[in-house]
Amino acid sequence: MLLTTLILGLVLGGTYALLALGLTIQYGIARIMNLAYGELTLLAGFALVALFKGLGLPPLAALLLIAPAGYALGWVLYAVMMRPLVARSGGTGRLEVDSILATFGLLFLLQGIMLVLFGANFTSISYLDRGVDILGVSVALNRLIAFGICVVVGGALTLALTRSRWGLVMRAVALTPGSAPLVGIDVNRIARQGFALGTALAATGGASIAMYQTFSATDGVVFTMRALIIVIMGGVGNVTGALIAGFALGLVETFVATAIDPGLTLAATFAIFLAVLLWRPQGLFGRA
Amino acid sequence: MSFLSIENATKSFGGLKAVNDVSFTVEQGEIVGLLGPNGSGKTTLLNLVSGALPATSGRIALEGHALTGKRPDLIARAGVARTFQLVRILPSLTLEENVMIPAVFGTVAHWGAAAEAVAREALETVGLTDAGRRAGDLTYIDQKRLELARALAAEPRLLLLDEWLAGLNPTELAEGIALIRSLRETGITIVMVEHILEAVRALCPRCVVMNSGTLIADGATEKVLSDPHVIAAYLGEVEDA
Amino acid sequence: MTRFLPAPALALLAALPLWLSDYGLGLMIGMVTYVTLASAWALFSGHTRYVSLATVAFYGTGAYTVAVLNEALPYPLVLLCAGGIGAAMALVVGLSTLRLAGVYFVIFTFGLAELVRQLITWYEVNVTGTLGRYIFLDVTAKGIYWQMLGLGALTIGLTAWIHRHRLGLALRVIGDDEVVAAHSGINLARTKLIAFTLSATIITLAGAIASPRWVYVEPSIVFNPTVSFLTVIMALLGGANRLWGPLLGAVPLFLLFEWLSVDFPDTYPIFLGLLFIGVVFAFPNGVLAGVESLRHRLKERRA
Numbered sequence: 001m002l003l004t005t006l007i008l009g010l011v012l013g014g015t016y017a018l019l020a021l022g023l024t025i026q027y028g029i030a031r032i033m034n035l036a037y038g039e040l041t042l043l044a045g046f047a048l049v050a051l052f053k054g055l056g057l058p059p060l061a062a063l064l065l066i067a068p069a070g071y072a073l074g075w076v077l078y079a080v081m082m083r084p085l086v087a088r089s090g091g092t093g094r095l096e097v098d099s100i101l102a103t104f105g106l107l108f109l110l111q112g113i114m115l116v117l118f119g120a121n122f123t124s125i126s127y128l129d130r131g132v133d134i135l136g137v138s139v140a141l142n143r144l145i146a147f148g149i150c151v152v153v154g155g156a157l158t159l160a161l162t163r164s165r166w167g168l169v170m171r172a173v174a175l176t177p178g179s180a181p182l183v184g185i186d187v188n189r190i191a192r193q194g195f196a197l198g199t200a201l202a203a204t205g206g207a208s209i210a211m212y213q214t215f216s217a218t219d220g221v222v223f224t225m226r227a228l229i230i231v232i233m234g235g236v237g238n239v240t241g242a243l244i245a246g247f248a249l250g251l252v253e254t255f256v257a258t259a260i261d262p263g264l265t266l267a268a269t270f271a272i273f274l275a276v277l278l279w280r281p282q283g284l285f286g287r288a
Numbered sequence: 289m290s291f292l293s294i295e296n297a298t299k300s301f302g303g304l305k306a307v308n309d310v311s312f313t314v315e316q317g318e319i320v321g322l323l324g325p326n327g328s329g330k331t332t333l334l335n336l337v338s339g340a341l342p343a344t345s346g347r348i349a350l351e352g353h354a355l356t357g358k359r360p361d362l363i364a365r366a367g368v369a370r371t372f373q374l375v376r377i378l379p380s381l382t383l384e385e386n387v388m389i390p391a392v393f394g395t396v397a398h399w400g401a402a403a404e405a406v407a408r409e410a411l412e413t414v415g416l417t418d419a420g421r422r423a424g425d426l427t428y429i430d431q432k433r434l435e436l437a438r439a440l441a442a443e444p445r446l447l448l449l450d451e452w453l454a455g456l457n458p459t460e461l462a463e464g465i466a467l468i469r470s471l472r473e474t475g476i477t478i479v480m481v482e483h484i485l486e487a488v489r490a491l492c493p494r495c496v497v498m499n500s501g502t503l504i505a506d507g508a509t510e511k512v513l514s515d516p517h518v519i520a521a522y523l524g525e526v527e528d529a
Numbered sequence: 530m531t532r533f534l535p536a537p538a539l540a541l542l543a544a545l546p547l548w549l550s551d552y553g554l555g556l557m558i559g560m561v562t563y564v565t566l567a568s569a570w571a572l573f574s575g576h577t578r579y580v581s582l583a584t585v586a587f588y589g590t591g592a593y594t595v596a597v598l599n600e601a602l603p604y605p606l607v608l609l610c611a612g613g614i615g616a617a618m619a620l621v622v623g624l625s626t627l628r629l630a631g632v633y634f635v636i637f638t639f640g641l642a643e644l645v646r647q648l649i650t651w652y653e654v655n656v657t658g659t660l661g662r663y664i665f666l667d668v669t670a671k672g673i674y675w676q677m678l679g680l681g682a683l684t685i686g687l688t689a690w691i692h693r694h695r696l697g698l699a700l701r702v703i704g705d706d707e708v709v710a711a712h713s714g715i716n717l718a719r720t721k722l723i724a725f726t727l728s729a730t731i732i733t734l735a736g737a738i739a740s741p742r743w744v745y746v747e748p749s750i751v752f753n754p755t756v757s758f759l760t761v762i763m764a765l766l767g768g769a770n771r772l773w774g775p776l777l778g779a780v781p782l783f784l785l786f787e788w789l790s791v792d793f794p795d796t797y798p799i800f801l802g803l804l805f806i807g808v809v810f811a812f813p814n815g816v817l818a819g820v821e822s823l824r825h826r827l828k829e830r831r832a
Contacts, residue, residue: 359711364714
């Protein structure tokens with residue numbers, strides 16, 4: 001039983017980790033606290049389902065369309081909505097409050113659109129759900145695929161951020177946005193890229209989740225909440241931290257769901273959040 | 289027992305020791321200059337005293353009462369006031385309201401007409417008029433004066449000035465020096481971080497110098513300023529020809 | 530002149546039920562409820578800029594407390610319990626987040642309503658076995674209206690009193706610069722905690738008072754996210770840091786919401802979302818502040 005929990009928890013955690021990656025990048029690099037993150041995730045999920053049911057497009061192929069579309073959407077959102085707020089805040093803490101409020105409005109807007117287009121019912125697809133034997137535990141193939149996507153994307157992103165020049169520029173902006181222009185970095189462009197990348201990751205995560213899970217248009221808040229807590233746990237802007245925290249949360253939720261009660265997973269998540277707040281608010285891996 | 293005693297104060301940020309085992313004392317009524325090149329840890333040390341940052345180790349005490357580990361509002365109520373390197377005024381409040389704050393929430397806890405009187409007196413001392421204006425509309429030099437007025441309205445026993453005279457033209461500088469000199473008569477103790485040597489010579493009989501987090505000199509101003517270590521810290525080592 | 534307006538206006542509002550139809554009274558109850566919610570929200574979030582997204586967490590808790598206790602205790606005691614529970618919840622949230630940067634508070638309140646809803650659902654399904662509950666109280670619509678009017682007047686009165694009291698000054702300073710606030714002797718955590726608890730308790734009581742309108746109550750009914758959303762946009766629109774701002778925002782927006790939700794039952798969230806974003810962009814400090822700066826500029830031009 002423990003092995004089942006462990007394996008299923010890690011698989012779930014992989015998806016959570018990917019989800020949180022996008023948000024930690026948006027908050028860490030673009031300084032936008034995006035409360036509509038869950039809705040962006042769901043949009044991608046619905047898109048996957050629509051492409052599968054409507055055009056018979058296999059999910060993996062759909063993913064190749066959805067991720068870039070997510071990037072484009074994030075690019076537009078930043079340019080139209082966030083950039084004016086950044087300009088208005090003039091580098092003070094005002095941006096955080098403004099972005100919270102603006103994305104709170106965006107949350108309702110997107111949720112409203114999804115309710116109109118897809119209704120309030122639960123949606124799911126049935127795709128590759130036969131079981132695969134992992135160390136004696138039967139895991140659905142679609143979950144494994146989703147996990148695989150997350151590991152690949154997460155790993156690639158971590159490598160890119162730590163080894164490439166592009167990654168260095170990104171991290172510079174995240175650390176000291178005030179000094180970055182002094183070395184010739186166009187902060188606005190990098191912030192926009194960061195935000196768009198975050199949305200692309202949200203889309204990838206959402207599409208991956210849609211492969212194996214049932215969801216509805218009103219699930220956004222719970223997704224966002226999970227991503228937020230993982231981001232805080234891992235330390236804002238800390239990619240490795242987000243990955244580890246994501247896996248940890250996946251394990252905890254699976255354990256609570258199997259050993260205690262599936263209805264208490266959000267409560268468990270909040271309990272962890274509370275513990276982090278009281279003990280180490282800068283995150284388990286953040287700098288003091 | 290000294291008025292202000294700093295014993296082995298240390299502040300680390302990860303691997304960097306911004307303040308490294310600094311110790312010195314200040315007697316009541318003294319005006320001490322805190323000098324050092326940029327990045328030497330002077331502002332960090334002030335932050336440790338005012339409680340803006342927690343010390344990693346060491347002990348800072350005011351008249352024997354420990355300040356280390358206390359919240360900034362408790363330290364403020366113990367009689368410590370400060371100005372900030374980058375002026376922090378409250379733009380949405382009026383001048384009078386800005387200055388009133390420490391009078392209202394400080395040790396004496398004035399309210400109403402009494403608080404307004406303290407505020408107006410402090411504003412007069414720094415030379416600001418028209419207390420009903422919005423603080424957001426002030427010029428830079430007036431903002432600095434407002435911040436000093438706010439610090440004075442706290443009726444502090446220890447005043448920490450963080451490069452308060454920076455960015456002033458010669459006339460304003462002379463006025464500023466005269467203003468700080470006039471504070472001496474109130475018996476207040478002042479520790480001032482400063483780069484402008486003219487001001488330091490005019491106001492501080494004693495200086496302490498920091499470099500890269502450590503204290504490298506502590507003594508009479510002229511002696512300290514001609515100390516070869518101090519000169520080397522500012523200008524770099526002079527190689528023997 | 531404006532100082533003498535509230536009293537006769539309040540008397541007029543109290544007398545309204547004598548001339549209104551049932552529908553009109555229902556409308557007035559809704560409007561006064563939102564005026565109360567927006568004003569209570571602004572009491573804390575308006576000045577400190579700590580955005581609370583948890584309005585419905587407290588509102589729903591108040592309503593649900595009535596649903597659980599209405600047959601066990603007399604009505605005034607039920608209200609007292611509701612207030613107590615709201616205050617306790619506020620203390621939990623406040624003690625864990627208000628000592629940290631504002632974003633932690635926002636995140637906690639963001640998920641709070643969902644958490645409370647899920648906890649109550651789990652408890653009802655697994656422990657008590659009754660998911661739906663009934664409120665059979667002898668409170669008329671007029672009674673609800675007068676109670677809510679009283680609570681609303683109390684809230685605005687309390688806000689006015691706080692403005693003139695040290696607490697109001699402390700909250701404004703905290704909103705502008707917490708470092709300066711702390712260095713001036715303000716106990717940040719305690720000040721924020723007091724204001725937030727006051728705000729949350731009022732919101733919980735509003736939920737309790739309004740609950741008899743429902744008769745049948747279920748967690749998914751009382752924890753409707755739209756309540757949190759509307760409260761914030763109403764306070765923002767009018768001006769969250771002005772005394773009459775929330776009221777000025779609540780009245781027109783409530784009427785707009787009523788009209789939209791009836792005529793566009795499926796698409797109104799889209800309109801509201803767009804409106805919310807619009808308010809954040811166009812009136813960041815609220816309409817009242819906008820009018821004030823316009824007057825200021827006209828005065829300067831004339832001078």
